[in-house]
Amino acid sequence: MWLAEVIVNYKIGILDPEAKAIQNALSSMGYEDVEQVVTGKYFQLTFGPKVNKETAENLTKESCDKLLSNPVIQDYSFQLKEVKE
Amino acid sequence: MWLAEVIVNYKIGILDPEAKAIQNALSSMGYEDVEQVVTGKYFQLTFGPKVNKETAENLTKESCDKLLSNPVIQDYSFQLKEVKE
Incomplete structure (x- = not known):
């Protein structure tokens, strides 16, 4: 998965x-040694067993574009990991 | 840094x-293929040039324990990266 x-x-x-x-x-x-702070949101999406890597990538992009981020003021980045069921 | x-x-x-x-x-x-969602907060702390890796690790732990997380209900994890100035 x-x-x-x-x-x-x-x-x-x-x-x-x-x-x-x-x-x-x-x-x-x-x-005082902390020179810069950046904040953000973290989301972890786990896909069902039928979803392959390519589909997972597309689903993540669409979820970010449509729901998880505001593209006017926010950027997103993600990485995919394979996990055991 | x-x-x-x-x-x-x-x-x-x-x-x-x-x-x-x-x-x-x-x-x-x-x-509907998204089976599980986890949310969280993301923080990026950049340390000054005098801070070595060990100190950065300690400062991050202390910042998380005292300010960035609520240890009663939250967990934190972090990784350190070396960046060019």
Whole structure:
């Protein structure tokens, strides 16, 4: 069976206030060596046993385009892994 | 320089309503081959040039324990990557 691990995060130039807040919090906790923070969403999609790698790739792309990401302000990347049932 | 990619997601047994909603939405869009959905948060922490791999690992663990995850209901995993400045 195939499993897709998807990361959705903001495009470069889009304001990410959560990342800024985390960086400020880390800095005030004494972790000043963290120079940059990026945040995003993580999704793991597990496909049924009849789905081959190519179909899994297409299904993941369509799910990201139509549901999991906002293509105006977000980018996504994913990798497929084969898992045992 | 070192960069940590962190995934925070719910522990097994903790209700994940967002994942359920995504699975229902995919199913109603005709993507019924998606058998399971897991959601989580993604964080990327970039460390300054003085931070070595061991320190980066410790800083990432401390950041996750103290700020980025709720250890009662969430697990985290991370991997470190070396990046050019």
